[in-house]
Amino acid sequence: MQAESIIHWKNRKDSRYEDISGNLTSGAAYYLHMSEREDRYATIREFLQEKYPEAVSISTISRQLNMNRGSVAKYLEVLQSHGNVIMKPYGKSKLYSIAQNVAFDDLFDYISDAIVILDADLHILMVNKSFIETFNIRSGKKIIGNELSRINLALLDNPTVLENIDRILNSRVFINEMLLIERGTDRIFLTEFVSTVIPSISFTGKPGIMISLRDITTWKKTEEALKSSEQKIRTLFEEVPSGIILFREDGTILNANRASLDILGLTRFTDLEEFKLHDIMCSREIIQNLIRQGEIAELTLSCNFDRLKSHTLTSTKKSGIAYFQIVFAPVTDKTGKSSSEFFILFLDITAKKIAEKQLKERYQGIVNNLPGIVYQFYARDSGEWGVYYVNERTQEIYGVPTEPLKNWFDRYGECIAPEDQERWFDSIHDVIKRVAPWEFEGRFIKPSGEEMYIRGISQPVRLKHETVWNGIFLDITDRRMAEEALRMSEERLRGITSNLPGIVYQFYARNPREWGTYYVDERSTEVYGIPPDPVDTWILRYGDYIAPEDQERWLNSIQDVIETVKKWEFEGRFIRPDGEEMYIRVLSQPVRLRNETVWNGIILDITDRRKAEEALRRTELKEARYHSFFENTCNGVLIYEPLENGDHIIKDVNKMTASLLRMDKEDIVGKRLFEEFPDLPDPYVRDLLHRVLITEKPEFVAPLKYRNREEFPWISHYVFKLPSGEIASFMIDVTDVVKDDAKPAKRKAK
Incomplete structure (x- = not known):
């Protein structure tokens, strides 16, 4: 017999109909000559089909088919119990005809529930196709006639199920339905137990059991999901920080969550029950328009709680102006049709509005500056x-x-x-x-x-x-x-460093024993005969050429600035590798970093300076003599620098010039000549100064006054150009001469 399906009578292979012609005392005999029995069942059905609609007796069937009369009676009883044949009493006889309705066996395999029917000894009498597919019973496995325990179905092989089956068999109170969970797959089955007697199958007359197993895993999961969804919705309604109010078309409030009460400054829902929604939202016309339109809308409303408190919500704890962000929507049914109920979801955005205002003010402040x-x-x-x-x-x-x-x-x-x-x-x-x-x-x-x-x-x-x-x-x-100035500054710096009488460098020290150089100007070879590379040892190589008498002072100066982290200065004699002697001066400033100090500095060739210092000492006396002559000469001396507009800046004057011009020296230097002294004859003086500047030939200037006032003297000038490009004038007071020359003229005029 094939265990994977229940075969219908119509294909002449129904494994549930057993051989009842002999005495069956064991499981082996019970299933003897299976194919022969199936043929007999099919033969009887085909015979009755041929005779239909005539009903025939057991004797007729036995005689026509050459079968034992007792066996035919048993076969017919089985076929009748399964709805395959119909028995009509005729006196003391029984007449049989083929059934034209759909037999139980033909319907059994189409039941979606997995069904197994057991006899009193817990042998399997029947299973449907759904049972085999549900529990994936492999093809070829013998089921009918086997004990329930031998098919290894863990779902039914547990103490609770077995005890319930025992109660049914012993006619005791039992559980009609159980929820069983299959190990390994977690499938959930609604299991029904029915006590039944099918004599044609069990032949014992003892009660049997029909067990129906319905896989409700999906239904249970859906149910749990629905419960979870409902719980989430309830939680959302109560815990969401936004207010939610459900109301009717006329504005009657049906429900409100905790957040809505908090936003409105209320403590109980009863504080809202007696009001219409548009009475408490401070915008009656807007709310009524939304209800009439019946469409989803989002808007912002303001509410004056002080006015609201005096008219309607006397119990509110809020005050002042508040702003609400509101979403309005109709409540729809499953078909999407709007009902007469609506809800609003609203949030207090007063703080946001204030923040936006402040932000706008800050933005304007930023933008305006x-x-x-x-x-x-x-x-x-x-x-x-x-x-x-x-x-x-x-x-x-x-x-x-x-x-x-x-x-x-x-x-x-x-x-x-x-x-x-x-x-x-x-x-x-x-x-x-x-x-x-x-x-x-x-x-x-x-x-x-x-x-x-x-x-x-x-x-x-x-x-x-x-x-x-x-x-x-x-x-x-x-x-x-600034960038242009920086560019020019960098160009100047490059020009300076490339023309310095020395080199720039960067010296580092991590501790008194670890120090060296990060950078050395490439002109090190040109100026001092010491190649820059390798740069890390450059300072040591350079120090080897410090004159012997300055070596100790050189090293001590380095150790001192490393320990004290101060600027480094050193002057001494240096002997180039080629033997040329020179004098150097080291200047640098420290920059303290995380794990080291860096000195950025310069090593100057001061050989010329040292030579010049001696020459300077010799010229200082000359300078002192010149300065004494300049300040104390009896003639005035005036030095000025020409400007592009034809005017001249007064650069220096001596004491006599200040006296002649009746001013302090400090008040004269730096002034523009023609702005300070507008009474000077112009363009005479301006043209004369220009000629001297261009031709570089000295000229005398006729007596003139710097201011047309009685107390100002007449001054004669000797003007000449200095090597610096400036103009100098010797000034002589000729007032007496001018006056003497004027006397004959006066007498002549009289």
Whole structure:
């Protein structure tokens, strides 16, 4: 017999119909000649089918089919019990015909529940196809006639199930239904136990058992998921920080969660029951319009709790103005049809509103103090571009008015310097194409003609049909000037270091025993005859050429600055590898780092200075004599430097000049000649000074006064050019001579 399925009568292989022609006393005899019995069942059915609708007796069947009458009676009893044949009493006789309805056996395999039928000895009488498939019983395994325990079905082979089966067999109280969980798979089965007697199958008349197993794993999981979902919804309703109020079309409040009470400053739901929703939300018309429209909506409402407290919600603990972010929606049924109930979900955003206001104020404060303006530039997929927003300070900083906003970017771009125009437009088209951050620097000429430098910076945000750049235009004029100054300073530094009578270096010390150099000017070989590489040992190699009499002082100075971390200074005699003697001066400043100190410094060749010091000492006496002569000569001495506009800056004067000009020396030096003394004959004096500057030939100046006042003297000048390019004048007071020359003229005039 094939265990994997229950075979129908119609295919002539039903394994549940046993041989009943003999005395069956053992399991082996019970299943003897299985194929022969199946053929007999099929033969009887086919015979009755041929005779249909005629009903025939047992004797007729026995005689026609040449079968034992007793066996035929038993076969017919089995076929009748399974609904395959119909018996009609005829007097004391029984007449049989084939059944035209669907037999139990034909329906048994189509039942979705797994079913097993046991006899009183717990032998398996019947199983359906679902039982075999549910428990994956392999093909070829013998089931019918086997004891239940021998098919190794762990689900039924446990003490609770076996005890319940024993109760059924002994006609005691038993459990009709059980929930069983299969080990290993965690499948859940709703198991039903039914006491039954099927004489045609058991032949004993003793009660048997039908066990039905329904796999409800999916249903249980769905049920648990539904319970979990309901619990989550209940928890969400009560624990969500947003207020939720359920209400009817007329505004009657049906339910409200704890958060809504907290937001409204209430403690009990009964505080809300007597009010309509639009009475407590401070916006009756808005709420009623939402109800009439019956659509999902999101909006912001404000509520004056002080007014609300005096009219309706007298029990609220809130005060002042509050702002609510509200989501309104109708309650719909399973079909999506709106009912007459609605709900709002609302959140107190008062703090957010205040923060937004403060943020806006801070933003305005920041924007108003930026060295530039903020803007929002857009580029649409259609090719159109422009600005959505420009800070109003654009007029103040760049001289370009905000309005009309539509063409602001074009007007601003027209002020970009001509040499930067092409680069300006190329940069814009490039970032529009790539949707990338934008950066631009260039020269900007304000409508007033003032020049400045700008820097544009922005970041893109991609939207549905356009890209928006949020950015800033900075006035970087000061920075560019500083950069230019720095560039010039670096050039000067390079010029200085390349022309220094020495070299720059960087010396480090980690401790008194570990020190060396990080950097040495490549001119070390040229100036001192010591190659820079290897740089780490350079300071040691350089020290070998310090003159013997200065060696100890050299090393002591290094150890001293390492221990005290102070600036390093040293002067001494140095003997180059080629034998040439020179004098050096070491100057450096320390910078303390985490694990070491670094000295950045210079080693100067001061040979010429040392020689010059001696020469200087010899010239100091001459300088002193010159200074004494300059200050104490009886003639005035005036030195001035020519300017491009034709005026002259007074650079120096002696005591006599200050006396002649009736001023203190400090009040004269640094003044412009013709601004300070406007009474000087001009252009006579101006032209004379220019001639001397150009021709470098001295000239005498006719007597003149610096101020047309009686107390000012007449002064004669001898003007000449100095090697420095400055102009010098010897000044002589000729007032008496001028007056004497004037007396004959007066007498003649009389």
